[in-house]
Amino acid sequence: MMEGLDDGPDFLSEEDRGVSPRAVNVDLQTDATLQVDISDALSERDKVKFTVHTKSTLPNFKQNEFSVVRQHEEFIWLHDSFVENEDYAGYIIPPAPPRPDFDASREKLQKLGEGEGSMTKEEFTKMKQELELGLIEQLIVQFMEKNMSLT
Known part of the structure; x- marks a missing residue:
């Protein structure tokens, strides 16, 4: 894991703990x-954090469901680790996720907050709709990029 970052709780079962990931046996013939x-995605100052939700019926996990919070930089580190590791040569490794752009939305929100008293109701509504559309567009682009990289 990245130096200085929390590895989070240990989710592997007792029998799989301490075993290298390549040695974990998983029966793919089951309905697991x-x-x-x-x-x-949350922006906290200069950090972007994501919540990773995992559900599994694989016996290798202690719990069926769990969530962890990870920083964008951890996804970049993980991607680079796979790309640079010769053991994964020949595997298709999807591109690292792009860093979400919260700055434009922040600026509009700030203007919206500052101008609430001095704007007409129509101006306020228009700016609010533009902000909502911008956020929806960002989500759609991220969704499409994620799904296109999987095909």
């Missing part, structure tokens, strides 16, 4: 599932 959802 592993579902990972990355959501809730």
Whole structure:
């Protein structure tokens, strides 16, 4: 893991702990599932944090569901670790996720907050709609980039 960053709770079962990831046996003939959802991008000053939700019926995990918070830099580190590791040569490694741009939205929110008393109701509504549309566009672009990299 990245130096200085919390590895989070230990989610592997007792029998799989201490075993290298390449040595973990998983029976793919069962109906076991592993579902990972990355959501809730939050900007905290200069850091972007995501909540990673995991659901699994694989016996290798202690819990069926758990969530951890990870920084954008950790995803970049993980991506680079796979790309630079010769053991993964020949595997398709999706691109690292782009860093979400919160600055434009912050500026509009600040203007919206400052101008609330001096704007007409129509101006306020228009700026609010523009902000909402911008956020929706960002989500759609991120969703499309994520799904396009998986195909």
